Amino acid sequence: MTKTILITGATAGFGQAMARRFASAGWQVIGTGRRAERLEALKAEVGDSFHPAVCDVTDDASMTEALDALPEAFAGIDLLVNNAGLALGTAPAQSSKLDDWQTMIATNVTGLVSLTHKLLPKLIERRGAIVNLSSIAANWPYPGGNVYGGTKAFVQQFSRGLRSDLHGTGVRVTSIEPGLCESEFTLVRTGGDQASYDKLYGGAHALQPEDIAETIFWVATLPPHMNINQLELMPVSQSWAPFQVHRDA
Ligand code: 8X3
Helix, strand or coil, X not given: CCCEEXXXXXXXXXXXXXXXXXXXXXXXXXXXXXCHHHHHHHHHXXXXXXXXXXXXXXXXXXXXXHHHCCCHHHCCCCEEEECCCCCCCCCCHHHCCHHHHHHHHHXXXXXXXXXXXXXXXXXXXXXXXXXXXXXXXXXXXXXXXXXXXXXXXXHHHHHHHHHHHCCCCCCEXXXXXXXXXXXXXXXXXXXXXXXXXXXXXXXCCCECHHHHHHHHHHHHCCCCCCCCCEEEECCCCCCCCCXXXXXXX
């Protein structure tokens, strides 16, 4: 039977790469996002197995409307990938913008739980799966990670909690925790600062969106008795640094 995946944030980066990967393997793909023209471009590329669902995860009514408008062929969802999310800023907490913090919480936390709540009955009905995009920032604090890291720690722990609650339903839940990956994510985080982008990725051989898509495809196509609880990924070029110690002058 043909399987259907719903990917939030399919207008760029990981979401676009996943849409291509799953469609190429014969899945039906629902891609959500705010930018209709990008979803239409993806549909032109992927074909009829892609359904563009224009909506905003931070706008509950728009999500409900998009789900209610799903064509019959896309109505049964086997896999929800909560990919929509963002980081805003790299400033220390004491000089961050409260608006930025609230936007990250609205998207990475509130939007994710709202959509998950809406789709749980369908996912239980089909013994489906949920893949949540967390981050290494959930596991490892770093300067300027403050609220972003907090939202991703929420995503990780929410994923584990879901697993507990869904015990016996056959629904699988996975938290994917990528490190340095080259995508628009960084341009959004820095407000479009191309020089910072180039500096961050220069010579780093960062993960690519296709690497994340391949990983999630693997997770989703394992035998149904296997659940990957958490999966942390980094490029080989990334690892840990020593703790910082502030000393009085
Ligand atoms: C993105 C990875 O290293 O910028 O979630 O926190 S990192």
